[in-house]
Amino acid sequence: MFEPVLLKNVDVHDGHLLATYEAGGGYQALAKVLRQDTPDEVIDLVKQSNLRGRGGAGFPTGMKWSFVPKRVDKPKYLCCNADEGEPGTFKDRIIMERDPHQLIEGLAVSAYAIGAEVAYVYIRGEYVTAIRRLEQAIAEASAKGYLGRRILGSDFNFTVHIHRGAGAYICGEETAMLESLEGKRAQPRLKPPFPAVAGLYASPTVINNVETLVCVPHIVVRGADWFRGIGPDRSPGPKLYCLSGQVRKPGLYELPMGISLRELVEEHAGGPLPGRKIKAVIPGGVSAPVIPERGMDVGMDFDSLAAAGSMLGSAGVIVIDDATCMVKVATRIIEFFHHESCGKCTPCREGLNWVVKVLRRIEAGEGAPGDPEQLEKLCKGIFGNTFCALGDGAAMGLRAALVHFRDEFSAHIEERRCPFH
Known part of the structure; x- marks a missing residue:
C-alpha cells in the first residue's frame, strides 16, 4: 500500500514547527550528505532516482544540476520557484504553510550538491500564511544550525532569502522570474545562455519547483531505488495532485506517479457531483489541453499524457461536468x-x-x-x-x-x- 511521504506532516498538529519536523526524521538527509557524501555523489544519486521536475516541464533534476559549471569565478545560486500561478494548482502552498522545514532541507541539500551558498525562494505575494511560516522556519533552522555558517560542523555555508512576487503569472517562467528577482520587468529571456551558465546576476543558477526540492531529502534517506520503485520507470516517484472543479472531494492528494486519471477523479476524489456526469478533465492546470471523459483511462505521468495529446504540467486537475459550457x-x-x-x-x-x-x-x-x-x-x-x-x-x-x-x-x-x- 502506498504511504504518503511528502504530505505526512500536513495534517499533524504544529507540523510547521522544527520540533515536529525533527521528530519525524527531519534534517537527517542534510546531516547524511554533509557527513559522508560529496556534491557529485548527491547529483549522481538524484540522477539515478530519475526525479523529473515537478514544476511542469518534467526535465530530469539531476541532469539540470550537472549542467552547472564546476569551477567559476562567480557565486552559484539556487532559486525556488514558489510563484505557483497556474490556475488549479495549490500543492506548493500547502507544503510551505504546513511543512516548511521540508522545503528548507530540500533547499540545503540541493544547494550543497550544486555548490551554492545562497538560495532565493520566489513566492507569490498573496501567500501570506506561507510567507510567515517560511520566515519562522528559516529563523528556527538558523538558530539550530541547519542554516548559516559551518552547518552542522561542516565547511558548508548556506542562507535562504524570501522574495515576494507581485502577482504576475509570467514569473512562473524561470527566466522571467530571474528578471523579476533582479528588479527588472518580468519578461522571458532569450535562451541560450541557459540559467545553469548565466542565470541570476549572470551567474550559474539552478531553478527548481517546491515539490521537486522536497523530494530530494527523501531520495537521500530512502535511496534512488525506493524512488524509482514508485510509478513508471520513466516518470517515477510520489506525486502531488490538486483536485478541483465539479467533483465531490476536491483537495490535495499524494499518490504514485502514473495513476489513472479515471481512478484519481472517480475513486479518490469521489466522482462528479450528484446528478451530474463528467464531461472533461483538465489534467495539469489550464495550460494543459483538456481531455474528454472517454480519454480518462490515461496514466497521470509525463509520457502517458503527452502521448494522449495533453501534459501533466503542475498536476492541477480540474474536473468539468456536463452542465458546463x-x-x-x-x-x-x-x-x-x-x-x-x-x-x-x-x-x-x-x-x-x-x-x-x-x-x-x-x-x-x-x-x-x-x-x-x-x-x-x-x-x-x-x-x-x-x-x-x-x-x-x-x-x-x-x-x-x-x-x-x-x-x-x-x-x-x-x-x-x-x-x-
Missing part, C-alpha cells in the same frame, strides 16, 4: 492568458487579444460560421512563435477544446445563443 470555459481560460501575457511577443500579445474577441462573440450568440476556423488559424500563428510557453499553452488548450467539443462551438453559432445558459 466548454465555450465559456475556453473563453475564461484565454482571457486569463491574455491578461497575464507580458506583451513581449507580438503573436502572444496581439494573437490572444484577437482570440478573446472571437470567443466572446461566439459565447454571446454573435458568432459567424467561419469563427472556429479563424480560431484555429490564430492558434497556428501563436504556437511555437513566442519566447516562452505561455502562448503555446493557450494555443494548445484552445485547439483541444475545438477538436473535442466542436459541436458546442457550432451550436453557439447556429442557435445564436449559449445552449447551456
Whole structure:
C-alpha cells in the first residue's frame, strides 16, 4: 500500500514547527550528505532516482544540476520557484504553510550538491500564511544550525532569502522570474545562455519547483531505488495532485506517479457531483489541453499524457461536468492568458487579444460560421512563435477544446445563443 511521504506532516498538529519536523526524521538527509557524501555523489544519486521536475516541464533534476559549471569565478545560486500561478494548482502552498522545514532541507541539500551558498525562494505575494511560516522556519533552522555558517560542523555555508512576487503569472517562467528577482520587468529571456551558465546576476543558477526540492531529502534517506520503485520507470516517484472543479472531494492528494486519471477523479476524489456526469478533465492546470471523459483511462505521468495529446504540467486537475459550457470555459481560460501575457511577443500579445474577441462573440450568440476556423488559424500563428510557453499553452488548450467539443462551438453559432445558459 502506498504511504504518503511528502504530505505526512500536513495534517499533524504544529507540523510547521522544527520540533515536529525533527521528530519525524527531519534534517537527517542534510546531516547524511554533509557527513559522508560529496556534491557529485548527491547529483549522481538524484540522477539515478530519475526525479523529473515537478514544476511542469518534467526535465530530469539531476541532469539540470550537472549542467552547472564546476569551477567559476562567480557565486552559484539556487532559486525556488514558489510563484505557483497556474490556475488549479495549490500543492506548493500547502507544503510551505504546513511543512516548511521540508522545503528548507530540500533547499540545503540541493544547494550543497550544486555548490551554492545562497538560495532565493520566489513566492507569490498573496501567500501570506506561507510567507510567515517560511520566515519562522528559516529563523528556527538558523538558530539550530541547519542554516548559516559551518552547518552542522561542516565547511558548508548556506542562507535562504524570501522574495515576494507581485502577482504576475509570467514569473512562473524561470527566466522571467530571474528578471523579476533582479528588479527588472518580468519578461522571458532569450535562451541560450541557459540559467545553469548565466542565470541570476549572470551567474550559474539552478531553478527548481517546491515539490521537486522536497523530494530530494527523501531520495537521500530512502535511496534512488525506493524512488524509482514508485510509478513508471520513466516518470517515477510520489506525486502531488490538486483536485478541483465539479467533483465531490476536491483537495490535495499524494499518490504514485502514473495513476489513472479515471481512478484519481472517480475513486479518490469521489466522482462528479450528484446528478451530474463528467464531461472533461483538465489534467495539469489550464495550460494543459483538456481531455474528454472517454480519454480518462490515461496514466497521470509525463509520457502517458503527452502521448494522449495533453501534459501533466503542475498536476492541477480540474474536473468539468456536463452542465458546463466548454465555450465559456475556453473563453475564461484565454482571457486569463491574455491578461497575464507580458506583451513581449507580438503573436502572444496581439494573437490572444484577437482570440478573446472571437470567443466572446461566439459565447454571446454573435458568432459567424467561419469563427472556429479563424480560431484555429490564430492558434497556428501563436504556437511555437513566442519566447516562452505561455502562448503555446493557450494555443494548445484552445485547439483541444475545438477538436473535442466542436459541436458546442457550432451550436453557439447556429442557435445564436449559449445552449447551456
